[in-house]
Amino acid sequence: MSAGTPAPVLASISVKSPTGPAWEFLVLFLVVIVGPPLVRRFRGPGIIGLIIGGYAIGPYGLNLIGAGNTTVPELGQLGLLYLMFVAGVELDLALVRVHRRAVISFGLITFAFPMLFGSLIGASLSWSLPAALLLGALLSSHTLLLYPTVRQAGLSTDTGVATAVGATVLTDTAALVVLAAVSGSQLAGGSTGSIALQIVIGLVALSAFSLGLLPRLARLAFRYLGTDRVVRYLLAIASFLAAATFAESFGIEPIVGAFFAGLALNRLVPNEGPLMERIDFFGSAVFVPVFLVSVGMILDPSVMFEGETLKLAALFIAASVGGKVIASVLAHVFMGYSRPQATLMLGLTIPQAAATLAATVVGFNIGLFDQSVVNAVLVLILVSIVVGTLIVERSKGQVTVPAVPSQAIGKRILVAVEDPAQARMGFASGARIAAPDAGVVRGLLACSPVDAQAAGALLAELSAAGFAAGVDTEPRLMVHSSLAEGILNAAAGEHASLVLIAQHSAKTASALGTSGEAVAAATPVPVAIVLGTLARIGEVGLIETNSRSGPAAAAAAQLAAELAVRLGGPRVSTRYERDADWSTRLQPGQLCVAPATSWQLLAFSDPPPGSAAVIVLEPGAPWHRRGDALVGGA
Amino acid sequence: MLAQRFEMHALRIEIVKFHRLVGGNMAGADVALDLITPTAERKRKLQFSTAYLTDAPTVVVRRGTTIRDLATAQDLRWGAIRATTFVEDIQTLVDPDQPVRTFDDQPEMLAALESKQIDAVMFDLPLAVAISDRSNGRLKVAAQLPTPEPIAAALPKGSGNRQAVDSAIRAFIADGTVDRLLRKWVGPAAASADKSIPLLHTTR
Numbered sequence: 001m002s003a004g005t006p007a008p009v010l011a012s013i014s015v016k017s018p019t020g021p022a023w024e025f026l027v028l029f030l031v032v033i034v035g036p037p038l039v040r041r042f043r044g045p046g047i048i049g050l051i052i053g054g055y056a057i058g059p060y061g062l063n064l065i066g067a068g069n070t071t072v073p074e075l076g077q078l079g080l081l082y083l084m085f086v087a088g089v090e091l092d093l094a095l096v097r098v099h100r101r102a103v104i105s106f107g108l109i110t111f112a113f114p115m116l117f118g119s120l121i122g123a124s125l126s127w128s129l130p131a132a133l134l135l136g137a138l139l140s141s142h143t144l145l146l147y148p149t150v151r152q153a154g155l156s157t158d159t160g161v162a163t164a165v166g167a168t169v170l171t172d173t174a175a176l177v178v179l180a181a182v183s184g185s186q187l188a189g190g191s192t193g194s195i196a197l198q199i200v201i202g203l204v205a206l207s208a209f210s211l212g213l214l215p216r217l218a219r220l221a222f223r224y225l226g227t228d229r230v231v232r233y234l235l236a237i238a239s240f241l242a243a244a245t246f247a248e249s250f251g252i253e254p255i256v257g258a259f260f261a262g263l264a265l266n267r268l269v270p271n272e273g274p275l276m277e278r279i280d281f282f283g284s285a286v287f288v289p290v291f292l293v294s295v296g297m298i299l300d301p302s303v304m305f306e307g308e309t310l311k312l313a314a315l316f317i318a319a320s321v322g323g324k325v326i327a328s329v330l331a332h333v334f335m336g337y338s339r340p341q342a343t344l345m346l347g348l349t350i351p352q353a354a355a356t357l358a359a360t361v362v363g364f365n366i367g368l369f370d371q372s373v374v375n376a377v378l379v380l381i382l383v384s385i386v387v388g389t390l391i392v393e394r395s396k397g398q399v400t401v402p403a404v405p406s407q408a409i410g411k412r413i414l415v416a417v418e419d420p421a422q423a424r425m426g427f428a429s430g431a432r433i434a435a436p437d438a439g440v441v442r443g444l445l446a447c448s449p450v451d452a453q454a455a456g457a458l459l460a461e462l463s464a465a466g467f468a469a470g471v472d473t474e475p476r477l478m479v480h481s482s483l484a485e486g487i488l489n490a491a492a493g494e495h496a497s498l499v500l501i502a503q504h505s506a507k508t509a510s511a512l513g514t515s516g517e518a519v520a521a522a523t524p525v526p527v528a529i530v531l532g533t534l535a536r537i538g539e540v541g542l543i544e545t546n547s548r549s550g551p552a553a554a555a556a557a558q559l560a561a562e563l564a565v566r567l568g569g570p571r572v573s574t575r576y577e578r579d580a581d582w583s584t585r586l587q588p589g590q591l592c593v594a595p596a597t598s599w600q601l602l603a604f605s606d607p608p609p610g611s612a613a614v615i616v617l618e619p620g621a622p623w624h625r626r627g628d629a630l631v632g633g634a
Numbered sequence: 635m636l637a638q639r640f641e642m643h644a645l646r647i648e649i650v651k652f653h654r655l656v657g658g659n660m661a662g663a664d665v666a667l668d669l670i671t672p673t674a675e676r677k678r679k680l681q682f683s684t685a686y687l688t689d690a691p692t693v694v695v696r697r698g699t700t701i702r703d704l705a706t707a708q709d710l711r712w713g714a715i716r717a718t719t720f721v722e723d724i725q726t727l728v729d730p731d732q733p734v735r736t737f738d739d740q741p742e743m744l745a746a747l748e749s750k751q752i753d754a755v756m757f758d759l760p761l762a763v764a765i766s767d768r769s770n771g772r773l774k775v776a777a778q779l780p781t782p783e784p785i786a787a788a789l790p791k792g793s794g795n796r797q798a799v800d801s802a803i804r805a806f807i808a809d810g811t812v813d814r815l816l817r818k819w820v821g822p823a824a825a826s827a828d829k830s831i832p833l834l835h836t837t838r
Contacts, residue, residue, distance in 0.1 A: 070688060070782075187809050303797070367805025370797035 024071060027057050027064045032289040045145075045385045047353060050289050051378060054296020065297065075287075076294025080361065081258040082287035083354050085240035086279060087143075087172060088262015089269050094408060094437050096166040099159065106163050106331050107170030110349050114140035114323030115178075121315050130182040131368040134359060137178035138377070139320040141171050141355035145385060146348055146392045154401045160341030161399075163331075164348040169263075172355045176259055177203065179359050180252040186366045187251055202250030210243045210260035218268055223470040232472055233278045239265055255358050270440040272412070275472050295357060295378075298364070304375040312376035317383050324349050340398035347391030352384045409526065409562060410437035414496040416444040416478075416487050417503070420461035425612055426502025426530045427469035428537055433498065433566045441466070443475030444490050455479075491525045500614075502530040526559050531583070532612035534591055540568025543594035544576045552618040556595035560616040564593040567614070586611035635811055636665065639802045651738060653717035655788065656680070664795055666788040669758045671719045681791055683799045685784035686812050691723050692762035692831060695754045695776045696747060704728070704835055707777070710753035711735070713743050719783060720756040727779055727836035748772060758785060763827045764820040775827070777834035 018026075031053030036046030057064040065072055096103050118139035122132025144165060147156075155161050184199040221235050240261040247257030269275050303309055324346055332342035360377045363369040410433045415426040423443065430441035443462045447455055455477045466473040480486030491499050542564040544557070564572045568591070577594070586592060588610035596615045607613045637645045648661040652668055658679030660666050665683075672682035693701060701707050708730050714720040716736040724734045735752055737743035744765065746752050757765065759778060766775045787803065789796055806812045 066784075186805065365804055366808040367801040367803070370801045372797060 021071060024065050024069065028072060028290060028293060031057055031293050032286075035293075036289075045382075045389075047145075047292060047385070048382055050292035051296035051299065054293035055299040055301070056296075057293075058297030058299070060297075060300045060302070072290070072297065073294050076291045079287040079289070079291025079294070080358055081240060081244050081254060082283050083291055084176075084255045084258040084358060085236075085262040086283050086288075087354050088259045089236075089265050089276070089279065090271060091169050091263070091266060092165055092271070092438070093169070093263075093266050095162045096169050099162050099166055102159070102163040102335060103166030103170065105335060106327065106345070107167035107174075109330055110142075110167055110324060110327035111140045111171040111174050112323075113326045114320045115174075117319035117323050118316070121319055128368070130185055131363070133178055134182045134363045134368055135316075135373075137175040137182070138356045138359035138363070139316060139352075139380075140323065141175035141352070141359070142168065142324070142349045143351055143353035143355060144168055144348060145351040145353055146388055149389075149392055150344065150348065150396060153396045155344070155396060155399055157402045158341065158344075158399055160331075160337045160345045161348065163337075164345040167349070171349075172259065173263075175355050175359060176253075176256045179362060180247075180256045182368070183253045183362055183366055184251045186368065198251055202247070202252045205250055206243070206247050206252060206257060206260055209246050210257065210264045214239055214243060214261060214264040215268060218265055219470065222268065222472070223468075229274065229278070229472070232275050233282075236265060236269065236275065236279060253362050255362065267435055267438045270434070270438050273440045273472055274474050292357075295361060295374075298371070298374060299378060300371050300375065303371045304379070306372065309372045309375045309379070312372055313379035313383075316376055316380040320352065320380060320384065321350060321387065338399075340395050343391060343395040344399050347388050347395055350384050350391065351388035352381050356381060408437040408439065409498050409559070410434040410439040410566065411497040412439055412495055413441045413498045413500060414444055414487075414491055414494055415441060415473075415500045415502055416446055416490070417462065417501075418446050419503075420445065420458050420465050422503045423462050423465040424469050425532065425534055426500045427466045427471045427473070428534075429502075429530050429563075429567060429614060430498075430500055431469055431471050432537065433500075433563060436566060437497075439497065441471045441473055442494060442496075443471075443473045444478050444487070445475055446478045446480065446486055449479055496525050499525055499527045500530050501527065526555075527617045528559075528563065529615045529617065530612065531615065532586075532607035533609060534589070534612040535610070537567060537591055539590050540564055540572050541590060541592040542572050542574045543582055543592050544574065545578075545580070545582070545594055545596070553595065556616045556618040560593045560595040560614075563614060563616065567591060567593065583607045583611075583613040586613065635806060635815070636799070636802055639805070640798065652715055653738070656717050658791070660788070660790050664789065664793065665799060668788075669761060669785050670788050671783045672786050672788075673719060676788075679791060680788045681793060681796055683787040683789065683796060684803050685786045686803045686807060687758070687760070687785040687816075688782045689759040689785060690778040690780070690782045691720055691756050692759040692778045693754050693756055693776045693834065694747070694762050694765055694773050696750070697772055697774055699753055699776065701754070701776045701834060707754070707834060711751075713737060713746055713752040713755045715740060715743060718756075723779060723781070724756060727781065728834075744773075758783075759827060759831070760816055760820040763823055767821050767823060775831055778831045779836055780833055781836075 032050065035049030035053035037049070039049035039052070040046055055061050059066055115136040118136030119132045122135040123129075125132075127135070147161075147165060150156065150161055156165075180203060181199050184202065185196075218235065218239050222232060225231050225235065240258040243257035243261035243264070244254035245257070247260070248254045269279065327349070328342045328346035331337045331345055332339055337345065356377060360369065360374055364371075364374050413430040413434050415423060415430050417423045417426060427441060427443070433439075434441050443466055445455065445458055445462050447458070459475050459477055462475040463473060466475065476490065478486040478490055480489075487499060487501070490496070542561055564574075582594070583592065584606065586607045588608065590607075591612045591614065592607075593614040593616065596617055646663075648663045650659060650661050650663075650666070655666055655668060656670060656676050656679070660680070666680075669687075670676070670682070672685075676682075693707075695701065695710075699710070701710070707728050710730060711732050712724045712728065712730050713735045714724055714737070716738055721734055721736060724730065735746070737746065743752075743755055747755050754776065756762075756779075762775050766773050787799055789799065803812075806815075
């Protein structure tokens with residue numbers, strides 16, 4: 001090759017300026033990667049980095065993604081639905097149940113004042129009634145952005161914090177109902193009466209679909225299709241898209257449907273479960289950031305720093321923060337919360353992000369809000385996050401950390417087995433016990449160091465047994481020479497609320513039964529043994545036995561009653577049994593729950609095939625083998 | 635619809651040629667609607683609302699003319715209305731063998747097409763479908779380009795009405811007004827035509 005050849009070759013190479021989907025996605029994800037850490041370096045919230053990044057690449061910035069682009073806005077819309085779905089699915093409904101009076105009272109006042117002030121501001125600016133109401137709704141919702149900070153401080157069980165968290169369900173639902181009504185009135189043609197009827201019917205139908213039909217369909221789908229984790233995740237996605245589509249077909253904003261779908265799947269997707277981890281992962285990695293970037297793309301600085309925008313922002317901040325301050329003062333004066341608690345509640349309820357942004361974007365898209373309003377809301381979001389952070393940081397140290405964080409019995413259930421074939425009944429029982437607390441069920445495979453070689457296949461089998469019972473679990477392997485010690489360590493490490501030791505027969509694995517006692521004696525975590533085989537939990541009975549007197553026996557009896565109700569619902573039958581071998585007389589299809597004073601008394605009392613027994617062991621029971629090093633001192 | 639939304643009691647309509655309009659001459663009007671694509675050059679003279687349509691440039695030919703591929707398209711004699719984005723679209727995306735002929739208005743260009751002075755012309759998709767439908771079979775839609783373009787209302791530079799017009803357009807899109815207007819004035823076929831018109835694989 002001659003020395004002069006490369007020049008003509010190079011000259012023939014043409015390099016085009018980048019265009020097309022690959023370029024747009026590259027730009028988008030660079031913003032998602034770089035934006036948040038850049039803003040955090042200046043002690044700002046990461047969310048702002050995404051919004052500013054969206055502006056930078058958008059039509060009002062560098063125009064790398066132009067005004068005609070539909071991909072990013074459409075992906076952003078999906079992100080918005082995802083955001084609302086996650087908001088619904090993450091809400092701790094157990095907290096709402098426990099503190100329902102306080103939650104309703106505080107939820108109403110923390111919604112009502114900003115709603116009132118926002119609507120008045122809209123009216124005073126001569127906005128249309130729907131626009132004024134929507135402004136009130138978006139100012140009255142809040143996002144629990146600072147809850148992780150409070151939880152890390154050990155304050156998640158504080159009554160004030162629990163009330164503020166629970167009130168979020170109410171404020172967000174109320175805000176979205178207002179949004180549904182407002183957008184419905186804008187998009188549906190016809191008289192006011194027919195529009196109102198359409199919205200009411202739509203909301204009733206959506207509630208019936210989302211809260212009645214969807215959880216049942218999802219439960220069935222999880223059980224029969226959800227043995228693959230990818231499919232489980234896709235089922236969750238399909239669920240909120242179905243609810244969003246359903247809502248839209250009734251003229252209600254799809255985000256309302258997505259939020260309702262989140263509430264519907266709340267119990268099926270425990271916050272600490274593997275599916276929630278996946279939902280959170282994809283949400284925080286892709287969908288939600290893309291939504292925030294797409295919001296930034298409509299940000300126009302030439303409008304943002306106009307007097308009109310800044311005036312609107314000041315009014316919005318006054319209405320929103322002012323309303324929340326009044327609500328927390330009322331909570332202090334009339335609801336018995338201490339001043340630090342009320343201040344912490346204020347800090348938690350000031351930050352505005354998800355629902356506010358969602359309502360604003362919808363208002364913008366249907367032409368109720370112009371760009372000044374969107375920009376003013378972005379200023380409000382920024383200010384609310386900064387103010388909320390300052391208040392929480394200042395007040396969290398002044399609130400006394402609750403001494404003993406109480407944990408609901410179904411919050412974290414550990415199902416321990418030696419043989420995966422024994423696990424299905426344990427998982428099925430665990431799933432029912434965990435459901436009211438939206439808890440997680442985790443599998444634990446106990447095996448000796450000798451058997452550990454084959455553990456991979458056994459763990460897969462255990463995982464499959466979980467799926468078959470409707471439980472998504474990533475089981476752990478516990479290799480230990482002492483089964484009792486292994487379970488104890490695992491229970492402590494997992495912060496278990498209940499340990500279920502599952503086995504088919506006491507006769508074939510009596511050592512496990514003895515270990516069960518040892519575990520029960522040495523751990524504060526309640527322990528129960530699930531014995532027998534049962535295809536499906538149907539008839540559930542509670543057995544009262546000749547238990548000894550004393551607090552341990554009373555605790556076991558109380559726990560047995562609680563488990564029976566959780567397993568069988570309101571139709572649990574109760575009967576008294578004098579003999580210890582009552583379980584041998586169970587009928588096929590029966591599941592009975594009973595407290596036990598000693599496993600050894602039950603060791604030869606296997607339930608007949610097709611029936612099962614759940615034996616609740618007394619905490620601290622003295623019957624154990626002397627040789628078990630764990631329960632020494634007998 | 636805009637006048638109704640803004641509760642205007644009177645409305646005056648000015649007719650301005652497209653090339654004058656995109657050159658910044660709005661004849662004193664507050665808002666101009668003429669299937670205008672906002673481009674960087676036009677933004678120097680006008681400001682634009684949010685897009686109310688996003689449609690592909692679409693090719694109209696005489697009955698009997700077929701466009702099988704890019705090579706066939708390049709053999710044709712092309713025409714476009716002066717100062718539209720289609721002139722550049724044809725030059726860069728189709729790159730025909732003969733120079734593009736430009737016309738001042740639509741009737742003049744369609745007459746040239748029907749009299750076989752040119753073989754193919756380009757319009758925005760809804761208009762292309764409407765022209766084809768109203769030609770009694772003399773003209774047909776042959777292909778669409780894979781580069782949809784936003785279509786927006788134009789306002790005079792510095793106008794304070796942009797936010798209000800933007801809000802109105804978003805409302806019209808959300809409540810189906812744009813779709814209804816399209817069906818009424820361009821025909822129901824145009825609303826869903828984009829799925830049935832073949833795509834021309836262009837130079838880019």
